[in-house]
Amino acid sequence: MWMNKDEALQERLRVIRKGFFRKLPSRLTRIEDNKNQWLQSQxxxxxxxxxxxxxxLAGSASTFGAEELGMQARELTNMLKTFAQAPxxxxxxxxxxxxLLANLHQIVEAHVQ
Structure with missing residues (x-):
């Protein structure tokens, strides 16, 4: 069955979106690791x-329709800005x-299941 260009594009976007959600758990693990390294090493x-x-994550979540995830990530981003040059x-x-990270995990678990 042949797809027209719009259908092919929609299918490609669906595949990309699915990949985004599939990778979220490992992405959050990396985020947690980075947080721990920052707090331990200063x-x-x-x-x-x-x-x-x-x-x-805040930007890509919104792009792929995960608005709640994007909002939580933006809230964390805004909080983290205060530590750019602070203790x-x-x-x-x-x-x-x-x-906030726990909220991100819960949202991801809901999307992945």
Whole structure:
């Protein structure tokens, strides 16, 4: 069966979207690893990797129709901006970061199932 150009494009987008959602669990694992490295090493490069991954997730989630995931990632991105050249987060801020990451995990689990 032949597809017209629009159908072929829609099929390609569906495949890309499916791949995005399939990769989310490993992407969140990498984000968690970057967060832990930043908090343990207090290194700006580790912070930058953590921030970049969250920022990228915020943009790509919205692109692929995962609005709730994108909103949560943007909220975390906005919080992380305060640490670009500031000391590490205090305990309350760490708990907020962890809670936002937990929300991301829950949203991803709902999409993956």
């Amino acid at each position: 290194d700006q490069e580790a912070y930058a990797a953590f921030y970049r991954d969250i920022h990228s 590490l987060p205090n305990e309350t801020q760490r708990q907020t970061i962890d809670a």
